[in-house]
Structures are given as structure tokens and as C-alpha cells.
Amino acid sequence: MNITINGEKEHLTGQTIVISDLLQIKNVESPEMVSVQLNGKIVNQERFQSTSVTENDELEFLYFMGGGENK
């Protein structure tokens, strides 16, 4: 299966994979703090285990960004 992750072409064995497994095989640290966009649409965290990635899909992974002076 050929997909694009963060603009880079990737080849994976198999026809399909769910997002949570994809994050794992890509060794993404703290996956619970990652936002995922699949073909231009943001996927809710609770759907990572049920949303499949298939041939020619385009994904973006980004970390949550937050913080503050927290006086």
C-alpha cells in the first residue's frame, strides 16, 4: 500500500491499517497527544482504532501544542 505521511511517500505492506497501528509502526511518541488529518479531515482521537488507512491516502501527524506561564 502506498500512502503519503507529512508530505513523504511511504510504502507499507498490506492493504489497510488503522491509524493507531500506523502511529505505532512509525514509532510516534506520545500518540495520545498527536492530531491526525486524513485526506484533509481531522480524525477524532477516539476513532484512531477504527479508522482505516488505504491506498493513496494522505495523512498528516502533528503534536498538540500548548503550554503557558502558569503563574
Place this chain on the structure above:
Amino acid sequence: MLINQSVLSAITEHAKQELPHEACGYLAERNGVIEQHYHMTNTDKAADHFSMDPGEQFAAVKEMRRQGQKLAAVYHSHPETPARPSEEDIRLAYDPGISHVIISLAVPESISIKAYKILSEEVFPENIEINLEA
């Protein structure tokens, strides 16, 4: 970290404009020089905390890619405290690949900007070198 003077000026101005709230955004580099800032909405609209909007984050990194830039850092302001990472900043620094730039407005006549790497909750100061020609 090598950063264009124009970018430092712009993020300082952004920090002032967002008062009393914290400002936040991304910094993009090309060939090792930070050449552009991307304003983000602080969805917390708070004086002591920020969160970025994921939709804006995705749009910004795609624009960087189109421009041939890379994400180098996240910046945010501390309206009332020094330019060093708070416990919250450290706890929420999940992306090991980027730097963290903090703009302190605690002393308005002497605005301070500092940069850090935060890896596994350890903080490493980074030098900021200013490219005066841009």
C-alpha cells in the same frame, strides 16, 4: 538558532498585540535560518496558558512545505513571567524535534526572548543568533 531580525520583531509585536492573553505560533526555517513566523490562534484565550488550533497547525505546516520551509520552533509569550519554560511548558512539550521560543513581556521596557530545547522534560537553553540583514 539563527533567526531573522524581522521575525523577532514580528513575534514581539504579536506578543504585544495579544495582551493580556498569551500569543503563540510557529517559526519556519530554510537552510538553517528562521525566516518566517506563522501566527496561531490561542484557543484558550488566557493570560497564563495557550493551546493551538489543530486545523491552523495543519494549514501552517502544509504552507511551509509548499514554500520549501521546515517547522523549526513554536513560540509563545509570557505576559507576566520570565522567558523560561514553566512546568506546564515542559510537561506539554511532546515534539522532540522542535525548539521552544518564549517572549517575556514581564518588563515592558526590556522584552526578553529566549530559546530552548525540551527533551524528555529536560530543558536545554539554546543561543539565539540574530540575522540583522533580514
